[in-house]
Amino acid sequence: MDEVFIFHDFVFWRKDGGSFFNSGSLTLNVPQSGGIISLSDAGIYDCFYNNLRSFDVQGLQRIIVRACPADHWGPPDCIGICDNCYNGGVCDDTTGECICPVGFNGSNCLSACDPLGRFGYNCEFPCAEGQEVDSACRDYMFCLPDPFGCRCASGFKGLDCRTSCPRRKFGANCLQTCHCNSGGCNRMTGECYNNDICQPGYSGTNCQIPRQCKQGYYGSQCLSKCHCRNGASCNRNTGRCFNDRCAQGFNLRDPNVNCQECATGFYGINCEQECHCNGACHNVNGTCDGECKTPWVNWSPRCQTGIADIQVSKVNPGATAEIKCTVESPDDLATVTARLSVTGANRSASFVGYRIELSSQSIVQLYKVSSFTSEDVFSCYLAYRDNTLVNDGRHYRRKEADLYGKFIT
Numbered sequence: 001m002d003e004v005f006i007f008h009d010f011v012f013w014r015k016d017g018g019s020f021f022n023s024g025s026l027t028l029n030v031p032q033s034g035g036i037i038s039l040s041d042a043g044i045y046d047c048f049y050n051n052l053r054s055f056d057v058q059g060l061q062r063i064i065v066r067a068c069p070a071d072h073w074g075p076p077d078c079i080g081i082c083d084n085c086y087n088g089g090v091c092d093d094t095t096g097e098c099i100c101p102v103g104f105n106g107s108n109c110l111s112a113c114d115p116l117g118r119f120g121y122n123c124e125f126p127c128a129e130g131q132e133v134d135s136a137c138r139d140y141m142f143c144l145p146d147p148f149g150c151r152c153a154s155g156f157k158g159l160d161c162r163t164s165c166p167r168r169k170f171g172a173n174c175l176q177t178c179h180c181n182s183g184g185c186n187r188m189t190g191e192c193y194n195n196d197i198c199q200p201g202y203s204g205t206n207c208q209i210p211r212q213c214k215q216g217y218y219g220s221q222c223l224s225k226c227h228c229r230n231g232a233s234c235n236r237n238t239g240r241c242f243n244d245r246c247a248q249g250f251n252l253r254d255p256n257v258n259c260q261e262c263a264t265g266f267y268g269i270n271c272e273q274e275c276h277c278n279g280a281c282h283n284v285n286g287t288c289d290g291e292c293k294t295p296w297v298n299w300s301p302r303c304q305t306g307i308a309d310i311q312v313s314k315v316n317p318g319a320t321a322e323i324k325c326t327v328e329s330p331d332d333l334a335t336v337t338a339r340l341s342v343t344g345a346n347r348s349a350s351f352v353g354y355r356i357e358l359s360s361q362s363i364v365q366l367y368k369v370s371s372f373t374s375e376d377v378f379s380c381y382l383a384y385r386d387n388t389l390v391n392d393g394r395h396y397r398r399k400e401a402d403l404y405g406k407f408i409t
Helices: 050-055
Strands: 011-015 043-049 059-063 141-144 149-152 296-299 302-312 321-328 336-343 354-359 362-369 377-384 396-400
Touching: 011 050, 043 050, 302 377, 302 396, 321 336, 321 377, 336 362
Parallel strands: none
Antiparallel strands: 011 043, 043 059, 141 149, 296 302, 302 321, 321 362, 336 377, 354 362, 377 396
16 A cells, blocks of 8 residues: 555554454555465455544555466366457456456457447447547546456546556556557557557557467467467467367367367367267366266266166076176265165165275276076166165166076086
8 A cells, every 4th residue: 555644653454344453564465374365365455544544544455366367267177268358358257258448349359449438348338428539538447347347448547547648558557568669659549659560579450469479379369279288388370289288178189180179978188078968068077058868967067977887797597696886977986886776586685885996086886696597687876875876766777687598418
């Protein structure tokens, strides 16, 4: 915080109108305990001198914490790549689309409002009628959807949004840098004056498009997304990943083209995981548009948990058979298991299985059934660890007995 005048007293802070804490300084480090910022640190912080609090004389600052890292969207996994936002646009961390500052519009905020002095999604509203366009939006602060926050209109800055941008700066709150050869530009649009050219390494109507795209984007305007593993860079012209490793939800189906979205019915890394949906599924996280196929169950949030297989060993009549019920899921299997049911002649006993951990995503429940007969039918049900059935037993696989034939000698 900045002091308007010096008042020798203790400096206090509070967050969201909560209890006071004394930092003794006009500077506050967030988080106070050190470490990395978290969603809980978001809020309104106010700073005040002890004896002036009752006069409502304080400084206010709002901290917005994005739910995803920069250039990514879709919490909690945050594996979506944002649209590339120009001229101070901010990526919406829930949709991946650009939120454009006042004075610019378009899917990537590349277009300045024409005429100037307007705002709205399509620049449809004038700030004031009958004023010069270069001063129409003076005095206005605009609060756009989070995580954008509040800023002055393009061309202005300051607490009252009355200060014009200095030379070499433009845009909302004057946060954008001019890239014209002369150094200066139109403070509202960033366009060069008097047919001036862009500085080396920049292009576009207001010289904001870099020659080298930032990581994760490619194309003449750096608007296309690379889809490389871990957000790695790709070839600026072709979009080909340098290591040919595609992001989750994409693969190289054709070695001569870029990473492509998974084919219908598959998702995940290298598109190796199969969806179990009656309709399409999301190529990245596998969520279904519709219902799950039997015997799969929608298990927070994919139709990927269920009885993947049932195997019955082939034995002689009357012998002991081994039954394997395989449960698969991309999620935690600590609370889920398989339960065996056997129908046939005089089958009423309950069967206790032996749990085998194949991997973090697959288990086998192993059962042994004695006195095997040709009438036996085995069913593996998805169950909880307390042996209760999931969704009243609607998720199961069934298999009949498999016996060796009788040989007459």
